[in-house]
Amino acid sequence: MDFLTKVLSNRNVAAAIRRVEDLEEAIRHPNINAIFLLGGDINYLPTLIKRVRAADKVLLTHIDLVEGIGKDRAGIHLIKRMGVQGIVTTKSNLAKFAKEEGLWVVQRLFIVDSESVKTAIRVADNIKPHAVEVLPATIPQYVIQEMRKSLNLPILGGGLLKTEEDVKEALGKGIDAITTSLRHLWNIVL
Incomplete structure (x- = not known):
């Protein structure tokens, strides 16, 4: 799977950064190749x-959470010109525009019940992102299996992971990699 190789470098942990000040540690960390920017503003x-x-790392910008980015085709074009390599979004139209611009696209999906699983699969199947990120990463194994069977895409998991055991459990259920802001989890290599 291209995304797992080219973006994550076959690692199973990606750094999620909420504050610009936290970026330096993720850049220096030897186990981190992909950095998910979950805040800040376009000026930075x-x-x-x-x-x-x-x-020599990859930055994916969560465009729903970074201020100042137009939530339209022009905004996507601008961040592509700025050098952004990929995006994370919950919005299908932005995912579509980003794919057209040649950016890596991670479709973020919130799983809260069985109906949201169906909706998530339908949305991701329509958009065909490079990967999906399910939140929380603690969802049941059958959900991950159903998504994998239906989408045939890398599945990332984020949210509600605190310990190494949590990460191992998520990966054991079939999640390909996790995204986390907890630095002690960046050291996990499985």
């Missing part, structure tokens, strides 16, 4: 992009 992006690329 050019500097962040340069720092991440200089470290």
Whole structure:
């Protein structure tokens, strides 16, 4: 699966960064290749992009959470021109625009009940992102199996993971990799 190789470098943990100040630690961390930016504003992006690329790592920007990015085709085009390598979004139209721009696309899906599983599969099947990220990562194994069978995409898991055992359990259920802001979980190599 191209995404797992080219974005995650076949690692099973990606760093989720909520504050710009936390980026440096993720850049220096030897086990982290992909960094998910979950906050900040567009004015910091050019500097962040340069720092991440200089470290030969991949920055995926959660465009729903970064302020100042137009939530439309023009906004996606702008961040592509700025050098963003990929996006994370819950919005299907933004995922579509990003794919058209040649960006890596992670469709974020919130799983709260069996109906949301059906909706998530339908949305992701329609968009065909490079990967999906399910939240929380603690969802039942049958959900992951159903998504894998229906979508044939890498499945990332985020949220509600605190311990190494939590991570092992999520990966054991079939999640390909986890995204986390907890630094002690960045050290896990399985």
